[in-house]
Amino acid sequence: MPPAYLAARRRGVPVVIHEQNPLPGLANRLGARLTRYVATTYAGTPLPHAVHTGMPLRAEIGELGGLDAAARAVAMRAARAELGLRPDLPTLLVFGGSLGAQRLNETFAAAAAEVRAAGVQVLHVSGLGKAVDVPVEGPTPYVVVPYVDRMQVAYAAADVAVCRSGANTVCEPATVGLPGVYVPLPVGNGEQRLNAEPLVRAGGGLLVDDAACTPDWVRTVVLPLLRDEAAVRSMGEAARGFAVPHADERLADLVDAAIEGVAPSTLRSVPGGAA
Structure with missing residues (x-):
């Protein structure tokens, strides 16, 4: 994944990261430094620019x-x-x-x-x-x-x-x-x-x-x-x-924000109490 992140940054292609686990892997720790569009399944995942979206499910x-x-x-x-x-x-x-x-x-x-x-x-x-x-x-x-x-x-x-x-x-x-x-x-x-x-x-x-x-x-x-x-x-x-319902929609919102170049802070919030 790091080569893809770096190639996208070089070409000016928006990068959106979704980290599934509370403890992020090396690839996403690097990738999160290259984009402000970072989604996490769990609240409190230690990544820069993290937005808590939950886990997209079927x-x-x-x-x-x-x-x-x-x-x-x-x-x-x-x-x-x-x-x-x-x-x-x-x-x-x-x-x-x-x-x-x-x-x-x-x-x-x-x-x-x-x-x-x-x-x-x-x-x-x-x-x-x-x-x-x-x-x-x-x-x-x-x-x-x-x-x-x-x-x-x-x-x-x-x-x-x-x-x-x-x-x-x-x-x-x-x-x-x-x-x-x-x-x-x-x-x-x-x-x-x-x-x-x-x-x-x-x-x-x-x-x-x-x-x-x-x-x-x-x-x-x-x-x-x-x-x-x-x-x-x-x-x-x-x-x-x-659980965080409609996580797929929140992640899609983040992708839209990245394409449009708007701040991730415009995303809908996770319901109170969800982790």
């Missing part, structure tokens, strides 16, 4: 997040029917991105019998090319699929999600008001933990170390949460309050 995610309670209940029933889940059971979504997450796959495969015995059904997105050994038959559904290309349907079906915490993975469940239990990938500079921490502080999710994501943790933390409807509802409301 329209289907925003639409699901904008439903009222009655419409959301209809969407939930339709999503569960489409995915082979029962309409009347607490529902857990487990996913680790398109490539899956080996820790989540192993942990929930080992805990599957106990989860089902507790009356909790599961939609488990294993990742392409990865298997989760769970018996298909049983009174409580445990649906394993390698990939979901319409995540809004998976979110609509779920009461709680257990997942990694890439920036997009944190922002999507928050936008639809889905409580997340985040298991950061334990590599790199710890950016996945940093992604989830503001949402967790806001009350919209839980955070667990990768090494602590075990069948016993599922038993003692995840299952009690799914049984506590008031806690799930409260976390969902906090998650929705943390």
Whole structure:
């Protein structure tokens, strides 16, 4: 990216940067010095000229997040029917991105019998090319699929999600008001933990170390949460309050401002309380 930033500056082409993570990478730290049009997903990201826009998401995610309670209940029933889940059971979504997450796959495969015995059904997105050994038959559904290309349907079906915490993975469940239990990938500079921490502080999710994501943790933390409807509802409301709606429009406004050469301060503000 730095070569592109430098080439654009040399040719007089406007540059707009969007930094997804709370801790910016080297390329965007350099790029932010070359333009005054810098968007961030998180408030307080340490970049020059930063404007907090939130994370641009697909329209289907925003639409699901904008439903009222009655419409959301209809969407939930339709999503569960489409995915082979029962309409009347607490529902857990487990996913680790398109490539899956080996820790989540192993942990929930080992805990599957106990989860089902507790009356909790599961939609488990294993990742392409990865298997989760769970018996298909049983009174409580445990649906394993390698990939979901319409995540809004998976979110609509779920009461709680257990997942990694890439920036997009944190922002999507928050936008639809889905409580997340985040298991950061334990590599790199710890950016996945940093992604989830503001949402967790806001009350919209839980955070667990990768090494602590075990069948016993599922038993003692995840299952009690799914049984506590008031806690799930409260976390969902906090998650929705943390999210920044219409971030795509704010980023588009910033692009327009860059093209027109006007100050970024003319952009619409983020709703109060959003992080």
